[in-house]
Structure formats: C-alpha cells, structure tokens
Amino acid sequence: MSDHAVSLSAPSPSINADAWGPSGPKPRHVFSRRNIFLYGTLILVALYYLLPLYVMVVTSLKGMPEIRLGNIFSPPLEITFEPWVKAWSTACTGLNCDGLSRGFWNSVRITVPSVILSIAIASVNGYALANWRFKGADTFFIILIVGAFIPYQVMIYPIVIILREIGLYGSLSGLVIVHSIFGMPILTLLFRNYFTSMPEELFRAARVDGAGFWGIYLRIMLPMSLPIFVVAVILQVTGIWNDFLFGVVYTRPDTYPMTVQLNNIVNSVQGVKEYNVNMAATILTGLVPLVIYFISGRLFVRGIAAGAVKG
Amino acid sequence: MSKSERPSRLFRNLNAKVASIPMILTALVVFVGGTAWTVLYSFTNSKLLPRLNFVGLDQYYRLWATPRWLVSIENLLIYGVISLVFSLVIGFVLAALLDQKIRFEDTFRTIFLYPFALSFIVTGLVWQWLLNPDFGIQGVIRSLGWTSFNFDPLYNSSIVIYGISIAALWQGTGLIMCLMLAGLRGIDEDIWKAARVDGIPMWKTYLFIIIPMMRPVFITTLVIIASGIVKVYDLVVAQTSGGPGIASEVPAKYVYDYMFFAQNLGQGFAASTMMLLSVMIVIVPWAYLEFGGRKRV
Numbered sequence: 126m127s128d129h130a131v132s133l134s135a136p137s138p139s140i141n142a143d144a145w146g147p148s149g150p151k152p153r154h155v156f157s158r159r160n161i162f163l164y165g166t167l168i169l170v171a172l173y174y175l176l177p178l179y180v181m182v183v184t185s186l187k188g189m190p191e192i193r194l195g196n197i198f199s200p201p202l203e204i205t206f207e208p209w210v211k212a213w214s215t216a217c218t219g220l221n222c223d224g225l226s227r228g229f230w231n232s233v234r235i236t237v238p239s240v241i242l243s244i245a246i247a248s249v250n251g252y253a254l255a256n257w258r259f260k261g262a263d264t265f266f267i268i269l270i271v272g273a274f275i276p277y278q279v280m281i282y283p284i285v286i287i288l289r290e291i292g293l294y295g296s297l298s299g300l301v302i303v304h305s306i307f308g309m310p311i312l313t314l315l316f317r318n319y320f321t322s323m324p325e326e327l328f329r330a331a332r333v334d335g336a337g338f339w340g341i342y343l344r345i346m347l348p349m350s351l352p353i354f355v356v357a358v359i360l361q362v363t364g365i366w367n368d369f370l371f372g373v374v375y376t377r378p379d380t381y382p383m384t385v386q387l388n389n390i391v392n393s394v395q396g397v398k399e400y401n402v403n404m405a406a407t408i409l410t411g412l413v414p415l416v417i418y419f420i421s422g423r424l425f426v427r428g429i430a431a432g433a434v435k436g
Numbered sequence: 437m438s439k440s441e442r443p444s445r446l447f448r449n450l451n452a453k454v455a456s457i458p459m460i461l462t463a464l465v466v467f468v469g470g471t472a473w474t475v476l477y478s479f480t481n482s483k484l485l486p487r488l489n490f491v492g493l494d495q496y497y498r499l500w501a502t503p504r505w506l507v508s509i510e511n512l513l514i515y516g517v518i519s520l521v522f523s524l525v526i527g528f529v530l531a532a533l534l535d536q537k538i539r540f541e542d543t544f545r546t547i548f549l550y551p552f553a554l555s556f557i558v559t560g561l562v563w564q565w566l567l568n569p570d571f572g573i574q575g576v577i578r579s580l581g582w583t584s585f586n587f588d589p590l591y592n593s594s595i596v597i598y599g600i601s602i603a604a605l606w607q608g609t610g611l612i613m614c615l616m617l618a619g620l621r622g623i624d625e626d627i628w629k630a631a632r633v634d635g636i637p638m639w640k641t642y643l644f645i646i647i648p649m650m651r652p653v654f655i656t657t658l659v660i661i662a663s664g665i666v667k668v669y670d671l672v673v674a675q676t677s678g679g680p681g682i683a684s685e686v687p688a689k690y691v692y693d694y695m696f697f698a699q700n701l702g703q704g705f706a707a708s709t710m711m712l713l714s715v716m717i718v719i720v721p722w723a724y725l726e727f728g729g730r731k732r733v
Binding site for chain 2: 163167170174175177178180198249253257262265272279282287306337363366367373384387388391403410415418422
C-alpha cells in the first residue's frame with residue numbers, strides 16, 4: 126500500500142521540489158528535512174489523538190489500588206477484566222444495579238427500528254423528490270432542510286406534547302419516531318441527490334414498460350443504490366447510538382439508552398468513584414460506533430461528508 | 437434544484453404524495469408548527485404546564501437578568517470562537533499535511549477522524565478523567581517532580597470552558613480535516629504547477645491562492661461548525677454538569693433544565709427562542725448568499 130502511494134506521487138507535478146524534473150520514479154530521500162518535519166508533526170498529532178483511547182483502555186484494565194498509586198499513562202502491572210465485568214453487569218445507577226447491559230439492549234432496541242424506519246421513509250421520500258416531483262414538493266423539502274438547522278431545544282417540548290397525545294411519551298417507540306423525524310432532513314437530502322444523479326433513461330424505460338411508483342422503487346432504484354443505503358445505515362447507527370438529548374428527554378429510567386445510563390453511572394455522586402469501572406463502561410458505550418468506524422473506513426467518511434455536501 | 441420537467445402526470449402522482457406524507461408532516465407539524473408553538477408560548481407565563489397566559493416580553497427580561505443565562509451566553513461565545521478558529525486552523529493544517537502525498541495517509545486519516553465516531557458523552561467522560569487533577573495530566577506531571585504544576589481546567593471556574601473546548605476540538609477537528617482534504621483534492625494540479633513555475637513559495641501558494649479558491653468549502657465548514665456550536669449540550673453534561681457552580685453552563689442546558697427540572701416552561705421557551713434567533717443570524721445570510729440568487733431564476 127505504501128509503495129503504491131510513493132509511486133503515485135512521482136509523476137504528479139505538485140509540491141516536491143524535484144517534481145518538474147525528468148520523469149520516472151522519484152529518488153527517495155527518506156530522511157530529508159521536509160520528511161522529518163512532515164512525519165514528525167503527523168506522528169505527534171496522531172499520538173495526541175490516540176492518547177485518550179489508550180488511557181481509557183489502560184485504566185479499565187487496572188485495579189483501583191494501582192490507579193490510586195500510579196500514573197494514568199503507565200500500562201497496567203496486573204491486567205484485570207473485573208472492571209469490564211462490573212461495568213457490564215453490576216454497576217449502579219440510582220437503585221438499579223444491573224450494569225450497562227440494560228442500557229446496551231435498550232440502545233439496540235432503539236437503534237435497530239429507528240435506523241430501518243428512518244431510512245425507509247427517507248429513501249422513498251428522496252425517490253419521490255427526485256423522480257416524481259409534484260407541485261409543492263420542493264417547498265416542503267426546503268422547509269425540511271432549513272429545519273435541520275433549528276436547535277432541537279426549540280422543538281423538544283412540542284414533541285413531548287405530541288407524543289403524550291398519541292400515548293407514546295416515555296416509550297421506546299416514541300423515541301424511534303423522534304429519531305426518524307430528526308434523521309429525515311439529512312437522509313432525504315442524501316437519497317434525493319443520489320437518485321437525481323442516476324441516469325434518467327433508466328427511469329423512463331421502466332415507465333414505458335409500465336412500472337409504477339413502487340415497482341420502480343423496489344425493482345430498480347433499491348437494488349441500484351445499495352452503496353448509498355450502506356452510507357445511510359452507517360450515518361444513522363452512529364448518530365442514534367451516540368444520541369443523548371433525545372434519550373434523556375423522551376425515555377424513562379428503565380428505558381434509558383446506553384449513553385444516558387453511562388453518564389448516570391459515571392457522574393453519580395453516591396459511593397466511591399471507581400475510575401476503572403467508569404472507563405470500562407465508557408469504552409463499552411463507544412465500542413459500537415468505533416467498530417462500525419473501523420470496519421466501514423471510507424464509507425464512513427462518505428457518510429459524514431454527505432452532511433456537508435449540499436445539493 | 438434545477439427545474440427539469442419530468443414526464444409525470446399529476447393524477448398518477450398520488451403514490452408520490454402518499455410517500456411524502458411523513459416529510460410533509462415533519463416539515464409542517466414539527467418544524468414549522470413546533471417552532472411557532474415554542475415562540476408563541478415564550479410570551480406566556482407557563483410554569484409546570486403550557487398555558488396561554490400572555491405576559492409580553494416578561495420572560496425575556498427575566499432571562500437577560502438571570503446570571504446563569506449570561507454566563508451561558510458568555511461561555512457559548514468563548515466556546516464558539518475557540519471552536520471556529522482552532523478547528524478551522526488545525527483542520528486545514530492537518531489536511532494540508534496529509535495532502536503532501538505522504539505514506540500511510542489512510543492510517544493517519546483514520547486516527548485523526550476516529551474521535552468523531554464517539555459520542556460527546558464518551559468524549560466528555562474520557563477528558564474528565566484525563567483532566568482529573570489528582571490522577572490525570574496534572575497529577576502525573578506533579579509526580580514527576582514539578583509539584584507546583586497547575587492544570588485543572590475542569591475545577592477552575594475561570595477556565596473551565598477552555599477545558600471543555602479541548603475535548604470538543606479533539607472530537608471534532610477530524611471532520612473538518614476531512615472536509616478540507618476533500619476541498620484540497622478538488623483543486624486543479626495545474627494551479628500548483630503554475631505557482632511552482634512562478635517560484636511562489638508553498639506557504640504563499642496556500643495562503644493567497646489555494647485558500648481563496650476553497651472559499652465554498654470554508655463557508656460550508658463554517659456553517660457546519662457554527663450549527664454544532666449552538667447545540668453543545670451533552671459534552672458539558674458529561675464533563676462538568678455545568679460546574680463548578682454555574683461556570684460551564686451553556687444555553688442548551690439552560691433550556692433543558694428550565695423545561696424539565698425547574699418547571700418553568702416559559703423561561704425554557706424564551707431561552708430556546710433566543711437560541712433559534714442566534715442560529716437565524718448565522719443561517720439566514722448564508723442561505724441568502726447560497727440560494728438567494730438561484731431562487732430568482
């Protein structure tokens with residue numbers, strides 16, 4: 126991989142001093158001043174970014190006596206997984222002492238339906254906006270996009286009232302609806318732009334063959350746009366898993382998602398602070414989005430950049 | 437958003453309209469309706485329950501006379517300036533470094549961006565631990581022999597907002613770097629060639645040629661950062677819970693606390709309307725510049 130990167134850099138006449146000389150592979154100056162400065166800076170910054178992750182892991186593997194005596198940066202003298210077990214199954218929030226596992230399963234039960242529902246709604250929506258535009262559709266779409274910038278605090282309370290009226294306030298289904306609502310602007314934009322960029326002849330040909338709204342969506346658009354669905358799933362899973370505000374507003378203590386429960390465990394004022402258990406709990410909560418991030422790689426970047434690229 | 441006409445007949449479009457019902461409901465009921473509702477009720481003296489008992493601008497007078505709100509606004513301004521300046525500068529510099537055709541670019545990018553996958557709660561709790569005065573960075577440096585070393589931003593009310601900004605920058609600069617990198621990659625190689633032929637030094641090329649060319653990227657990035665700043669809430673809750681005292685309060689937390697703990701809905705609505713207003717001040721000119729011209733076509 127790295128050799129490939131070097132050979133790529135040779136013919137492109139950009140930054141390097143010898144770039145507009147004779148063509149052919151560039152002679153390597155591994156320890157040139159430029160390289161030392163460049164890689165030195167990058168490695169230092171990378172270490173800074175990795176430091177918190179390292180400290181989290183190291184702390185979670187130490188016993189409390191070692192934490193009190195030692196230094197947060199030193200590796201554990203004696204590795205123990207007890208804090209992880211404790212964080213998962215016995216850590217206390219208020220009166221409940223069944224650990225983060227409850228929050229984890231709540232988060233799963235919130236995230237899975239929210240992701241499916243929000244993507245289903247937004248993809249059909251984006252498809253309608255791209256291929257079946259009706260009068261006024263763009264107006265609603267613009268309201269939706271502008272609405273994405275309204276601070277959530279402005280809309281929190283009216284939604285409480287709406288959910289209370291339909292009897293879903295405090296339930297997981299209520300939270301699923303809230304996530305679908307607030308995921309809608311960015312996802313609809315994502316799908317609309319993707320479907321708009323697909324060749325129109327495809328759509329026309331299907332129309333000539335007599336396919337209708339749902340037929341074209343299910344048999345042509347859906348199978349052809351799997352990459353954008355993957356991007357949307359990544360975007361939504363990390364976003365919903367990491368949510369705190371909606372979780373704390375629209376659920377009750379026994380249905381709290383993982384982030385809310387984590388905060389309650391770590392910032393509870395009762396009892397002795399068990400920093401190793403806290404850090405184990407913190408890693409556990411961050412693990413799902415981290416795993417998705419490291420597996421998905423470039424698709425994750427595409428997902429977050431999708432929020433930035435406007436239509 | 438070009439108005440290319442599609443061969444669709446109105447009467448056949450019923451399906452599309454049905455499919456758009458969730459969007460229409462969200463746009464009209466939640467975004468427009470909810471916002472209007474909150475603004476309307478911010479002029480009432482609602483306490484535990486929303487009531488239409490109008491008191492004019494009373495809630496706003498009270499809001500701007502509450503020390504906690506003033507602290508929140510001050511914190512938001514400091515946090516905002518730090519976020520904007522540092523994430524733009526650091527993000528751009530990192531992107532420029534990564535754009536030097538280096539080895540292991542993917543590895544570096546992965547490392548710089550991973551904090552962005554973590555929630556603000558996780559970010560806040562990690563940095564709470566790193567900045568712990570007894571065991572964290574301060575404790576370690578003191579144990580190395582420098583016993584007068586002082587670095588406890590989370591426990592010092594005059595600098596606590598900077599401690600929160602450190603965590604926020606760690607979490608968010610990776611995203612800015614990625615956006616900037618995409619912008620840099622979009623610049624024509626010929627520009628670099630021309631600058632090189634003219635003998636312009638690299639830093640000058642960046643400062644006077646590349647950055648002005650990346651104006652759209654900068655504007656988009658600016659809007660993204662700015663809309664994130666106003667929302668800051670979870671990070672503060674996790675790191676300091678607004679403390680010490682009220683030193684690290686932010687507007688979003690003020691709204692939440694007044695709505696759901698202090699049972700003073702009117703204050704919460706007034707505060708959230710102020711948040712809306714501040715966002716509008718940023719968004720409206722931007723939207724006007726971006727889309728205003730196109731709408732007239």
